Amino acid sequence: MKAEELAELIGSITDESLIVLPFKDRKHSGKRTLPRFLSRAASVAAAAVLALFISTTAAEAAGVRVVTPFVSWTGSTLRLDYSAGLDQHEDAPEITADPSHKPVVSSIPSERVRFTSEEEFKARVGNMIRLPGEELGLEFVSAEGSLGKETGVISAFYTLEGKEIDIDFTYHSVMLGDEYSSRTLLINGVSRYENKEIAGIECTLAYAAPWNYISFVIGNESYLISGEVEMAVLETVAGSMFAE
Amino acid sequence: MEQALELMALLRARDPAAVEKAMEIYSDTIRSVAGSFLDDKRDVEECVNDTFLKLWNSPPDDASALYPYIISIARRTALNSLRDRRRGKKRRGQLDSPISELERIASHLDDPFSAARANELKELIRDFVLSQPPERQQIFILRYWYQREVPEIADRLGITSNNVRVQLHRMREELKIKLKEKEFYV
Numbered sequence: 062m063k064a065e066e067l068a069e070l071i072g073s074i075t076d077e078s079l080i081v082l083p084f085k086d087r088k089h090s091g092k093r094t095l096p097r098f099l100s101r102a103a104s105v106a107a108a109a110v111l112a113l114f115i116s117t118t119a120a121e122a123a124g125v126r127v128v129t130p131f132v133s134w135t136g137s138t139l140r141l142d143y144s145a146g147l148d149q150h151e152d153a154p155e156i157t158a159d160p161s162h163k164p165v166v167s168s169i170p171s172e173r174v175r176f177t178s179e180e181e182f183k184a185r186v187g188n189m190i191r192l193p194g195e196e197l198g199l200e201f202v203s204a205e206g207s208l209g210k211e212t213g214v215i216s217a218f219y220t221l222e223g224k225e226i227d228i229d230f231t232y233h234s235v236m237l238g239d240e241y242s243s244r245t246l247l248i249n250g251v252s253r254y255e256n257k258e259i260a261g262i263e264c265t266l267a268y269a270a271p272w273n274y275i276s277f278v279i280g281n282e283s284y285l286i287s288g289e290v291e292m293a294v295l296e297t298v299a300g301s302m303f304a305e
Numbered sequence: 306m307e308q309a310l311e312l313m314a315l316l317r318a319r320d321p322a323a324v325e326k327a328m329e330i331y332s333d334t335i336r337s338v339a340g341s342f343l344d345d346k347r348d349v350e351e352c353v354n355d356t357f358l359k360l361w362n363s364p365p366d367d368a369s370a371l372y373p374y375i376i377s378i379a380r381r382t383a384l385n386s387l388r389d390r391r392r393g394k395k396r397r398g399q400l401d402s403p404i405s406e407l408e409r410i411a412s413h414l415d416d417p418f419s420a421a422r423a424n425e426l427k428e429l430i431r432d433f434v435l436s437q438p439p440e441r442q443q444i445f446i447l448r449y450w451y452q453r454e455v456p457e458i459a460d461r462l463g464i465t466s467n468n469v470r471v472q473l474h475r476m477r478e479e480l481k482i483k484l485k486e487k488e489f490y491v
Contacts (some may be wrong), residue, residue, distance in 0.1 A: 064408040070423065071407075071449045072380055075373040079446055081337045165329040205456065206465065216456075216465040229467045272474065285467055293380050 069141040174215075177206040186215060190282060193219070194301030199226065206230075226288035226298060233281045259296055260303040266292060275299050316364040327357055328376075335379045341451050355382045357410075384452060392459035403452045406473065410481060413490050426489055433483050437476065439441040440464075444472050 176182035179201035206215035336378035339352040484490040
């Protein structure tokens, strides 16, 4: 079977419980539904415009010459109504990430960040977390995550000779035990695990071709490096992050 | 079902009231589906309107097929709109598109399928997704139904991209096991 056919098959699932997703927990994402009076007004406006189009085409099909100018059914009325509705409701609360996903993360609100500039990224987090060595030739793509006073989670994306390498950083206000590197165990389908000391730091290596993973803890920081590259490449990246 | 029958009757009679009826029944769902594909509110509304216009121009054959038919139109319309917007944009990770991820499973599935066998496969995947915890359901649906990029999914759910990637990898491996059990996987 072709992948596109499998994708179409998945796309034909229509269970409302699956495809209607919970409200986005992003600021300014807007309401999923309009306030009742605007919803009705927008619906009536849209129905009227669409009905005009339909009656026009139906009349023309019946051989009757229609003189009423055709009004585009994607006309401005509907958009204005919708936009007006949104403008009045730009007060969606900022919701922080669900802390239950990260067992050690505190519930103190954190700041969502996104970086597309390596300079800005380094300037902001360079003193807080370990970065890969510049001599490796990793090309920074972007980084995003949450920064808080006590905890933070950042995912940074790099490429190395066209291959993706991702580095997840997590820092906490408390020292982490070795069990935290068991984050790697999230990965089912790992062909084998290996504990290995790299530049004096105990690491967990997880082979899950084509993606490989290295996880380690340094004090109150935990890292998960992964990429569609040989494990030796990830070991080099990890090693470059251990230098004091 | 009663509402669907009523709507079908209006559509067959080419009664313009069908449009308002359809909007009354399905607007919120269609808007939610479109809104999960598209970020721009105007694109969402255009998709909603396109969906109802296509329904008017080409209604399904029977009332029982009305809901999946409308969802299918909305999804295709939103997906085309999303692809138009992505075209020309620099995309990180061309290699990890949702289609290329499914290739690893699809290449092991029998082909061609009878309609009954295809439906059986669809039900297996559906049941598999329904059996997942809520967050994993969302990750699967966002990636393979909505074809969203991994960073977008991570941002929406407030988790890291690597976590998303790991969960997807894990679900694909678990799905392979299910497919093997039901002798779909060769």
